Amino acid sequence: MTTEHFDAIVVGAGPAGNSATLTLARGGLKVLQIERGEYPGAKNVQGAVLYADAVEKLIPDFRDSAPLERHIIEQRIWMLDDTSYVGSHFRSDNFNEDKPNRYTILRAQFDKWFNKKVKEAGALVICETTVTGLLRDKKGRVTGVTTDRDQGEVTADVVVLADGVNAVLGTRAGLRPEVRPKDVALGVKETMFLPRETIDARFNLKGNEGVVIEAAGTITAGMTGTGFLYTNGDSLSVGIGCLISDFAESGVRPYDLLERFKRHPAIAPLIEGAEVKEYVAHMLPEGGYEAVPPLYGDGWVVAGDSAQFLNAMHREGSNLAMTSGRLAGETIVAAKKAGKKMSAKTLKAYRAALDDSFVLKDLKKYRRLPKVLETNKHFFTEYPRLLTHAAETWLRVDGVTKREKERDIVSAFRHRRRLSGLVSDMFKMGRAWR
Amino acid sequence: MSETPAKPPARAAKSKELPEHLKAYRHVWVFIELEHGRVHSVSWELLGEARKLADTLKVDVAGVVLGPAGEGTDQAVAEAFHYGADQVYLVEDPLLTNYRTDPFTKALTDLVNTHKPEILMLGASTLGRDLAGALATTLATGLTADCTELAIDGTSRALAATRPTFGGSLLCTIMTLAARPQMATVRPRVMSMPEPDRSRAGPVIRERLDMVEEDIVTKVLDFIPDADTNQAQLAFADIVVAGGLGLQRPENVQLVKDLAEVLGAEYGCSRPLIQKGWMTADRQIGQTGKTIRPRLYIAAGISGAIQHRVGSEGADRILAINTDPNAPIFDFAHHGIVGDALEILPALTEAFRARLAVDRLAG
Amino acid sequence: MSQGLTMVVCIKQVPDSAQIRVHPVTNTIMRQGVPTIINPYDLFALEQALALRDQLGGTVTVLTMGPQMAETSLRKAMGHGADRAILLTDRFFAGSDTLATSFALSAAIGKINAETPVDVVFTGKQTIDGDTAQVGPGIARRMGLNQLTYVSAIPAIDKAAGEITAHRRAEGGVQVLKTKLPCLVTMLEGTNELRRGSLPDVLRAERAEITTWNAKDAGIEDVTKCGLKGSPTKVSKVFAPKPRSERAAMIEGADATPAAIAAAAVETLVAADPALPGVITRPSALA
Numbered sequence A: 001m002t003t004e005h006f007d008a009i010v011v012g013a014g015p016a017g018n019s020a021t022l023t024l025a026r027g028g029l030k031v032l033q034i035e036r037g038e039y040p041g042a043k044n045v046q047g048a049v050l051y052a053d054a055v056e057k058l059i060p061d062f063r064d065s066a067p068l069e070r071h072i073i074e075q076r077i078w079m080l081d082d083t084s085y086v087g088s089h090f091r092s093d094n095f096n097e098d099k100p101n102r103y104t105i106l107r108a109q110f111d112k113w114f115n116k117k118v119k120e121a122g123a124l125v126i127c128e129t130t131v132t133g134l135l136r137d138k139k140g141r142v143t144g145v146t147t148d149r150d151q152g153e154v155t156a157d158v159v160v161l162a163d164g165v166n167a168v169l170g171t172r173a174g175l176r177p178e179v180r181p182k183d184v185a186l187g188v189k190e191t192m193f194l195p196r197e198t199i200d201a202r203f204n205l206k207g208n209e210g211v212v213i214e215a216a217g218t219i220t221a222g223m224t225g226t227g228f229l230y231t232n233g234d235s236l237s238v239g240i241g242c243l244i245s246d247f248a249e250s251g252v253r254p255y256d257l258l259e260r261f262k263r264h265p266a267i268a269p270l271i272e273g274a275e276v277k278e279y280v281a282h283m284l285p286e287g288g289y290e291a292v293p294p295l296y297g298d299g300w301v302v303a304g305d306s307a308q309f310l311n312a313m314h315r316e317g318s319n320l321a322m323t324s325g326r327l328a329g330e331t332i333v334a335a336k337k338a339g340k341k342m343s344a345k346t347l348k349a350y351r352a353a354l355d356d357s358f359v360l361k362d363l364k365k366y367r368r369l370p371k372v373l374e375t376n377k378h379f380f381t382e383y384p385r386l387l388t389h390a391a392e393t394w395l396r397v398d399g400v401t402k403r404e405k406e407r408d409i410v411s412a413f414r415h416r417r418r419l420s421g422l423v424s425d426m427f428k429m430g431r432a433w434r
Numbered sequence B: 001m002s003e004t005p006a007k008p009p010a011r012a013a014k015s016k017e018l019p020e021h022l023k024a025y026r027h028v029w030v031f032i033e034l035e036h037g038r039v040h041s042v043s044w045e046l047l048g049e050a051r052k053l054a055d056t057l058k059v060d061v062a063g064v065v066l067g068p069a070g071e072g073t074d075q076a077v078a079e080a081f082h083y084g085a086d087q088v089y090l091v092e093d094p095l096l097t098n099y100r101t102d103p104f105t106k107a108l109t110d111l112v113n114t115h116k117p118e119i120l121m122l123g124a125s126t127l128g129r130d131l132a133g134a135l136a137t138t139l140a141t142g143l144t145a146d147c148t149e150l151a152i153d154g155t156s157r158a159l160a161a162t163r164p165t166f167g168g169s170l171l172c173t174i175m176t177l178a179a180r181p182q183m184a185t186v187r188p189r190v191m192s193m194p195e196p197d198r199s200r201a202g203p204v205i206r207e208r209l210d211m212v213e214e215d216i217v218t219k220v221l222d223f224i225p226d227a228d229t230n231q232a233q234l235a236f237a238d239i240v241v242a243g244g245l246g247l248q249r250p251e252n253v254q255l256v257k258d259l260a261e262v263l264g265a266e267y268g269c270s271r272p273l274i275q276k277g278w279m280t281a282d283r284q285i286g287q288t289g290k291t292i293r294p295r296l297y298i299a300a301g302i303s304g305a306i307q308h309r310v311g312s313e314g315a316d317r318i319l320a321i322n323t324d325p326n327a328p329i330f331d332f333a334h335h336g337i338v339g340d341a342l343e344i345l346p347a348l349t350e351a352f353r354a355r356l357a358v359d360r361l362a363g
Numbered sequence C: 001m002s003q004g005l006t007m008v009v010c011i012k013q014v015p016d017s018a019q020i021r022v023h024p025v026t027n028t029i030m031r032q033g034v035p036t037i038i039n040p041y042d043l044f045a046l047e048q049a050l051a052l053r054d055q056l057g058g059t060v061t062v063l064t065m066g067p068q069m070a071e072t073s074l075r076k077a078m079g080h081g082a083d084r085a086i087l088l089t090d091r092f093f094a095g096s097d098t099l100a101t102s103f104a105l106s107a108a109i110g111k112i113n114a115e116t117p118v119d120v121v122f123t124g125k126q127t128i129d130g131d132t133a134q135v136g137p138g139i140a141r142r143m144g145l146n147q148l149t150y151v152s153a154i155p156a157i158d159k160a161a162g163e164i165t166a167h168r169r170a171e172g173g174v175q176v177l178k179t180k181l182p183c184l185v186t187m188l189e190g191t192n193e194l195r196r197g198s199l200p201d202v203l204r205a206e207r208a209e210i211t212t213w214n215a216k217d218a219g220i221e222d223v224t225k226c227g228l229k230g231s232p233t234k235v236s237k238v239f240a241p242k243p244r245s246e247r248a249a250m251i252e253g254a255d256a257t258p259a260a261i262a263a264a265a266v267e268t269l270v271a272a273d274p275a276l277p278g279v280i281t282r283p284s285a286l287a
């Protein structure tokens, strides 16, 4: 045990932990950040799209020094069946703005850069150290952490749990229920090297312009999930994710699913000739609003994935993590300045700040979605097939009258899915969206 | 010299031109590594290589033998000629009985300063590397270690020594332009063994070691030969069977040993197995293990990472067994089996056993 | 023995070679984003020094020559328990080969020695990027230290008598050598396992002042002996190994059973190298 006492300890050096630590250090607190990876980012996985807004709030001039791959000027959303896709593309020169809104990044590099800023702000950061548990006093107040090193206990007024999706620490300490398999998805991803020029030519890009593709459909073999392909500087990120509970039930191996996705005729030509640099698997909290655990207590708060802050519908996670980390930090700094104890009563202000931000507002908006998708698998089987069938029928010029084609399309829908089912799906989806 | 008039020719010329006093350095030398009365085979491999370089340069090849007077030394001198030396430099002294850095460095430094070779090659053994490092510093010259290819640069007449760098993912060619001799070490089994010509002989130039035991601080108290007769002889094996993480469990290492047993082969492994303690460190094949050059290499459940590749791709023939058809090992293996090593290895053991039995009956 | 041993461990920060890729088009190394690590061989040297300190007392100083960012490695080494760290950094050092590196390191060790006489200098067996195993012997020669390479164990050190006994890996066996302090030891790999520092160790390491010396601080007057200028070897080209043009020919067998595949494999191998059965020597194979 070190005799040294800190104002705050932050567990984890992902987006949530870094944002919290930065805010705390800037607020003049004596803060210790503990990361188990070899360096911040070493263990972190993300697609990855970075949303400027959340970073800007912490580091307004981040564009000058952050390792950014490409800014996104085009978004494709595809619905795939086994051989085709239908979809929408949105591309705009307006995204070639001074301060672009979305970037692709490589997390290992970005997190390292972010953490450098954290250190510069005066926080003490140690890596290769795993927090194994929380220290509690007789009243159950969290008073510090234990680590996997010799003499590994250290105390603080407050602990910020930003330990990611598994949320082991909170669970182990009984501060929250265990994470349920249906609330987490497993994402597998490969970074594939491809020369910059080839990417530019293949996706019609110049300079630092980038494209992101989000894909859903039969590629997930009936499981709830989506695939993606992002352009980085000289690599592509290709990945796919599905609910853990679905993987368990179907017996499909995540890696095989990714291989299948890569072989899909819509994807294969885009990644042709690319060399796999790295394969990673990581979990995502997709339980949404209903799965959000208790967020604060005596001597602790939780932020980021560990609090299930992820908007699966819009593939946002890091921005929720950063925002929640920042709000946690601000709450603690304010309490410290006011000379308050870090009690549940004081830290309740964190929950209020979250309620007031897009983090919980957005999650609330989609609160029904996880259930709809989880219990209506035809969104991942029938609908993609029907949609592509419709498109193909409509576009093939073969002497068949347009009226007949219309009839064919409608009857295909009715045949696969009873009208009542169709209507109810639309209704559920609509409600989930509101 | 000055084909590029756009640039000031002086500078270009300067970097290529050998300073006057170094022009006296001529001939290619090979240090003949003699220990416990035996010459390390890498020395003969180097003589073969030296012959090629010397022929290009139109100079002679010399062997350098250091050791105590006696049968071993005589034998080494005679064989040096068989393997291609035109002359042999010989320092005989009891102080050279067991290898120690100081007397060997002194003997070789004096020889070099007196007779001025332009190239000096040593085996990249523990002895050769110890000696080469000390010698290069003393002579303030360049040393390129662990070369895989040696050639003469046409324009500068310099030794162009190619070696792996960055963990074997790249090769680089290194030259020593303004210092002599140019030194290089080469690992055993990287160069091929020349055919000896038993009729060859030549002049022996003897020098003395100007040293007494009192000058040498380091004493050899003992030599403990590797007692373990199971000590892997991977570098010299004709057939090597190796396993990787694809073996999945420590007990499956036996499948590799079984096949090796039937083939009279050595067995080895990829690095993770050493780290897990499934095999002893002397059996690691690769960049940080042994370089092998067998006739046949069978690799089971090994992905073929670059560090493994650099140590094994010198094999004449490679058969790889891997469940993943895209495993990188199939990029440099000659034959591949996509399948479960745990099933294929025992089947191979049986198939070879059967085949050998047939051969024996037939012949 | 009151003051214990003064030890210096030379460590180098190297790119993790497992993660280096070659740009398939331009054939250049893509070092961007490649994490750096402490040269794995140096960790054995570090642990040996720490173990001797546990045993006999004294101090362990880690020393590296490299860019400013090599500080990370020094801090890591301190997190494992080293007492002090020195970073030798100067633009004059850029492009050093082993001769120039050992020159600069020797100067720095000389300076440490002037403060407190150094008993043992440790280096790793070799680096994974330079890979020459030369810097250790280079330092020893230049500083007139007794040189012990490929050391697998140090059974005895007697500071009062100024003597050290070491096991040195040689071809076909182990030499037991005795020499005088001060000496230079290059440690063989696999000889020990680096300890994990305690939490107070890492906290101290993270906050430690890293002593930074430039050429002048290290007492180097003749900078022409440093860096590119002081390096007799020149890298004339760097290139990717030629990939084998064909991929492996797959052996499939009459049916997909392991036995059929194995039989086909034996046929293929013998057809490709008819002398192969003759090479298979061990008679027990036929039992």
Ligand SMILES: Cc1cc2nc3c(=O)[nH]c(=O)nc-3n(C[C@H](O)[C@H](O)[C@H](O)COP(=O)(O)OP(=O)(O)OC[C@H]3O[C@@H](n4cnc5c(N)ncnc54)[C@H](O)[C@@H]3O)c2cc1C
Pocket: A011, A012, A013, A014, A015, A016, A017, A018, A034, A035, A036, A037, A040, A041, A043, A044, A045, A046, A047, A048, A049, A050, A051, A129, A130, A131, A132, A162, A163, A164, A165, A169, A187, A188, A189, A239, A241, A282, A283, A284, A303, A304, A305, A306, A309, A310, A315, A316, A317, A318, A319, A321
């Ligand atoms: C395949 C995939 C694609 C994604 N794509 C996107 C995207 O495009 N855009 C987006 O915004 N989001 C995306 N996300 C989500 C995003 O990655 C997460 O929401 C975000 O990383 C959450 O940040 P965090 O700081 O809460 O957790 P993490 O980033 O997981 O960080 C937690 C940190 O804590 C450390 N840690 C954990 N336990 C301990 C312990 N006991 N002791 C010490 N340290 C510990 C971990 O090593 C880690 O560094 C994606 C996720 C995945 C898996």
Ligand SMILES: Cc1cc2nc3c(=O)[nH]c(=O)nc-3n(C[C@H](O)[C@H](O)[C@H](O)COP(=O)(O)OP(=O)(O)OC[C@H]3O[C@@H](n4cnc5c(N)ncnc54)[C@H](O)[C@@H]3O)c2cc1C
Pocket: B167, B243, B244, B245, B246, B247, B269, B270, B271, B272, B273, B284, B285, B286, B287, B288, B289, B290, B300, B301, B302, B303, B304, B305, B306, B307, B308, B311, B321, B322, B323, B324, B327, B339, B340, B341, B342, C016, C017, C018, C040, C128
């Ligand atoms: C500085 C440095 C030096 C290194 N030096 C070396 C070195 O000298 N030698 C070395 O080998 N490595 C070395 N490595 C490690 C190297 O990078 C690789 O990590 C290592 O070679 C991988 O070992 P592997 O192929 O056994 O394991 P993996 O890469 O895990 O591969 C296992 C393979 O087995 C296959 N497989 C799985 N199950 C089966 C089955 N049932 N049947 C058949 N196949 C199966 C898999 O498809 C996979 O291809 C070094 C690394 C570094 C950083």
Ligand SMILES: Nc1ncnc2c1ncn2[C@@H]1O[C@H](COP(=O)(O)O)[C@@H](O)[C@H]1O
Pocket: C010, C011, C012, C039, C041, C042, C063, C064, C065, C066, C098, C101, C105, C122, C123, C124, C125, C126, C127, C128, C130, C131, C132, C133, C134, C135, C136
């Ligand atoms: N730049 C450096 N700084 C400190 N030590 C070094 C440096 N380069 C090499 N060494 C040491 O010398 C040993 C041998 O290195 P090398 O000769 O490059 O194989 C390494 O294991 C290190 O201990």
